[in-house]
Amino acid sequence: GNSVTQMEGPVTLSEEAFLTINCTYTATGYPSLFWYVQYPGEGLQLLLKATKADDKGSNKGFEATYRKETTSFHLEKGSVQVSDSAVYFCALIGSYNQGGKLIFGQGTELSVKP
């Protein structure tokens, strides 16, 4: 079945450091890929998405490129801020799924220190 694997956390960075959170997936066809962010005490917010191979999703300085050849959708940001501290979830919707079921990775906690 479809699945998503993320790098283990927590990830601790200093402010202005470069961020990469790895995400790989297993799915048939061409799933849609998403990154969601969960700030402390809050719900999940859609951060960015990509729906076909080589698409790049971007938002708030974060980027991720849909790589079909490596089945990856790694999240990057050039310069993190303390306010980026949160849990980040990679997720997919299968290409043959009509109901829109999101399959999530286990989440990666990011802590940014001043």
Place this chain on the structure above:
Amino acid sequence: EPEVTQTPSHQVTQMGQEVILRCVPISNHLYFYWYRQILGQKVEFLVSFYNNEISEKSEIFDDQFSVERPDGSNFTLKIRSTKLEDSAMYFCASSREANEQYFGPGTRLTVT
């Protein structure tokens, strides 16, 4: 900006009791979902709902669970007889099409 709302934010109930979790999806959305997140674990899909019927449900969504859209704005999740293992954060989500979903803030359910 429109958002998904959920009530209550925290529900405490005794084992065996029925609970109803409520959600108001974004008004022009057509697809509705429930997910749950047990503390420290993945976010898990429970059910999707479209055109007044269930589109898909997971293995978790057994006979103890039901969903309803009783009017044009609310979307509810009912657990008939709660178990200790139902303790989790429950998220409602909605979408215009079966793709990018917008989540509510969640209801923390504690079963004692």
